[in-house]
Amino acid sequence: MEQLRYRGRFAPSPTGPLHFGSLVTALASWLEARTAGGDWLVRIEDLDPLREPPEATGQILHSLDCHGLFPDEPVRFQSRRHDAYQAAIGQLLARRQAYRCRCSRKLLQKHGGYHPDHCRDGHPAPEDTPYAIRFALTDELSHWQDLLLGDQQQKVAAELDDPVLLRKEGFYAYQLAVVVDDIDQNISHVVRGSDLLDMTAQQQQIFRALGAQSPQWLHIPVIVNDQGQKLSKQTHAPALDDQQPTANLVNALAALGQQPPSALLNATVDNVLAWGRENWRRHAIPLTSRQARGINPDTHLRPDH
Known part of the structure; x- marks a missing residue:
């Protein structure tokens, strides 16, 4: 049987700017696609205009660009x-x-x-x-x-x-x-937060009803705040600081269990992403949010002195 090309995606809802939890998911999906030699797409799930500030989509795409996460195809908008x-x-x-x-x-x-x-x-x-x-x-x-x-x-x-x-x-x-x-x-693999795990069985039936095979799933732990709440607009998660993309990426790698060296904090975005690709270990991703909380975007790793 011919092996299908890996095609992954990051699909945020534009209810606000990207926060640290969103970056962790985006980075995990990007690294999975890159290490598989596949494609990585971005899809804006703008289905509910009542919950979507007009500036949010631009903020999200700008943040992805600042962090070196560029899709391989034009961005798709569900509103179209x-x-x-x-x-x-x-x-x-x-x-x-x-x-x-x-x-x-x-x-x-x-x-x-x-x-x-x-x-x-x-x-x-x-x-x-x-x-x-x-x-x-x-x-x-x-x-x-x-x-x-x-x-x-x-x-x-x-x-x-x-x-x-x-x-x-x-x-x-x-x-x-x-x-x-x-x-x-033609998405072959979906990397997403474990808060969507409960929807999987329903979605698999919809895939079959529409005559398609469901993708392979990889559910990563959601990032939580000090109160144990998922980072989101509802829990007032702060927006990513696009002025410090290197630190954000290094902290995201740490939250994914990849143990990046603190020296990467002095590297460029491209160098951090290259390190992530060369050292990506899926099996090191924490299984629970408690294990993944270790890094907080407001308390970044510091370089060794």
């Missing part, structure tokens, strides 16, 4: 891909692998996750009632081999776990768009 997502929804609806759902989250909680109006059975929503479109999962105990965490299994339940593909507000959901674009861009 609505036709592809709608076509996928049409395909799934025609095969009865998706359905229109007018149930609110509160209503579903009240009924234990089941649809009181039997949405999955094709009961049409009134024309004047907003509805979402959900994917119709099948009961499954899903197995896969994570490239860091090893053998994984997740149980998904039909109806109870059915993910939204199109929100009532008319916005396409992450679960649909990420699969459609990974298929279209």
Whole structure:
């Protein structure tokens, strides 16, 4: 069987500037692609304009440039891909692998996750009632081999776990768009934070429903703050300081368990990335956030004197 070319990607949502946790994920995905001699892409998942400051996309791309993380193909913007997502929804609806759902989250909680109006059975929503479109999962105990965490299994339940593909507000959901674009861009490997691990079994079913094989997964620990919270806009994670990219990269390598020498703090960005490529050890990545917290972007490694 012919070995497919490695194609990876970094796909941030532009809800704010990059923070240290985002850089760790971007660097891990870049190093995996580079050491495999493959392609590394950047995709901006700008699906929710209500949560996306207009300046965020430019900030993210500027930060990646400052840190020497340049994609091998033009940046893709999901906001320009609505036709592809709608076509996928049409395909799934025609095969009865998706359905229109007018149930609110509160209503579903009240009924234990089941649809009181039997949405999955094709009961049409009134024309004047907003509805979402959900994917119709099948009961499954899903197995896969994570490239860091090893053998994984997740149980998904039909109806109870059915993910939204199109929100009532008319916005396409992450679960649909990420699969459609990974298929279209021939993504073979996905490196992402372990906070997305629970979505994997659902996404694998969507891949199959759209006639594609899911990529190989590598889930790295999320970076947390001193309170044990994932670094994010919600936890007020500070933006990366693009004026000190070398220190940021060295600290990101340390958070990934690569043990960079402190002398790299006096090197150039290109030299730090070259060291990372030559010394990349996937098996050294910490398995838990507690192990990965060792380096804080506000308390950088210092060169030896």
